[in-house]
Amino acid sequence: MELAFSPSEEIFRQEVRAWFLENVPAKAMPSGDTREGFAAHIEWERRLFDARLAVVSWPEEFGGRDASLWEWIIFEEEYYGAGAPQRVTQNGIFLLAPSIFQFGTPEQQARFLPKMASGEETWCQGWSEPDAGSDLAAVSSKAVRDEAAGGWRLTGQKTWTTRGAFCTHLFGLFRTDPDAQRHHGLTYFLMPLDTPGITVRGFGRLDGDEGFAEVFFEDAFVPDDLVLGEVNSGWGVAMATAGSERGLTLRSPGRFTATADRLVALWREHADPSDTELRDAVTQAWIDAEAYRLQTLGVVTTLSKGGHAGPEASMVKIFWSELDVRLHELAMRILGPRAEVADSSWAKGWQFSLSGPIYAGTNEIQRNVVAERVLGLPRK
């Protein structure tokens, strides 16, 4: 056991920290979940990419630095510690990219990954449907074979598509075998959103930003070379992506330790120190953020030695999403009546935190996964 970073990792930390100090905008940008804010955030992504900081853990040929998972952890700590902008590219670089690395052809990797990293092409996720949310295997949007044209014709509807109204591309699950049930007979497609037959309609999230979209498919043609993985094997590809979403890559500990530190600063500034119940709750939230950081170090140790993250990822998703709610709840309590001010980062963060226990598979579903696949309780 060794709980310190190496000298070269610390040098990496210093480089990253210096760059953020120099480059993070002093004034907060407009929300990346609005049209105007999205464009501003893409410019930020471009600067990250030019500094080769957009996707540090990727291979150099796709715009990364071949950074180790430990360096990635350091990068994330520094990113959130510096208060850098939200990553509007995250559904591409964190959710789709791991699946392209694992299942994509060399052509697909060369075609999509560099532009994803630079922000030139932005990706949204087309999984949920009006009748398939937590029960993802119930997707009914279909793809019908067009042999003559060498591809598939897509029909149906996706919804709750984050930043769908601003993104250029979509990755999604479609039923390619009409006779197959549930998670069989699904295929994972990649496509530009300006494909004829695709219509996108943005709509407001809880906080009013146009961060959601529904996407309609009416006989939209997608050629064979945009199938990711094998036809009818989309579920396996999607689950690899879902593992990323629930586990490590999307929710690095740096985000929560930074929020916990901001909460402590808020407590010092505004809270009544004689309120020991509030003090203890703030302390406990800080301890939980630290517990999350340390648990992640354990997971990264396992991965670094060639191990895999299993269904334990569901515990991670439950913990970070509920920790994020607690951290923001406490900030709301400390702010009291001032919490009502809509454009404060805490009010925004509080509303966003409420989505965590819902997206990426509701926490109720995750608890079933923990019970059945970690503890071994019977499904029926």
Place this chain on the structure above:
Amino acid sequence: MDFAFSEDQLSFRDAVRDLLTRECGASVVRDAWSNSDGRSGQVWDLLSEMGVLGILAPEVDGGMGMTMIDLVLLVEECGRVALPEPIIEHAVVCAPIIGGVVSESRTVTSFIGGSPFALYADSSEVALVERDRRLFTVERDALRLTPDVAVDGSRRISTLEWSDSDATEVGGPLEAAAAFDRGALGAAALLLGLSHRMLEMSVEYASERRQFGAPIGSFQAVKHHLANARIALEFARPLVTRAAYSLSVGDPDASVHVSMAKAQASDAAMLTSAHALQCHGAIGYSFEYDLHMWMKRAWALSSSWGDASLHRARVAKAVL
């Protein structure tokens, strides 16, 4: 960075687990509720022969001269079987500072800050006691015991009195604070082991017990209780491991790390015992069933060596 135990540490853990599974079944714990000293009999000697009790003792005293990171997993194993012994007091708190614990095979208990009782003082040969933030040893013959009856019948508790003339000083405030930290970390590790076993019992029971034509473990309400316990343990364990590491390397923040670990482990154990009882239903509430022995140990240890509130306050002082 390498946040994992070594192969040696894990294989020692496995060996201790094998020994305890074989030698310290639930009947040993149950016997301890009614026998004369509340202890395990030969299990203690077997652990001593394996070297577990002297891991922290200096080599000149016949110990292994190793550190908390080598011991923490073994303490957890003692928790898993609810070993009725002064494992914290003897092996974690006293072994590093009282000579002869190992070489003379004397059982030591402790009566120091944060714990209002000494455990098994009647059957110990010497006690580590604290007065005015200084540590002393007192021989059994010179101690006056006032016993109490504990909810956990295997925990033989008493308060101790002694004359200063019978006390030999073995440490000052620094040693006293360090001894308390070790005790708190030991309790946190025991709580992890107790909790994991309570969870295992609950999963086994919920998988077998049928109501409404199905195993009760297939019902989401039951699943979610047990998943919540598992999650609480998942995010307590790394804090316990890190605190053990910090004590081993003499990290200046080790006390804060210990407090984070004990607060989290206490809360996780209380949550686990509550859910374990609920998922067992009436059988878990009966004296003949084993669960209550683990629960009662967890209740006692979650408050001993500083409860969650005390440790959170220590963290608050350092962090806020």
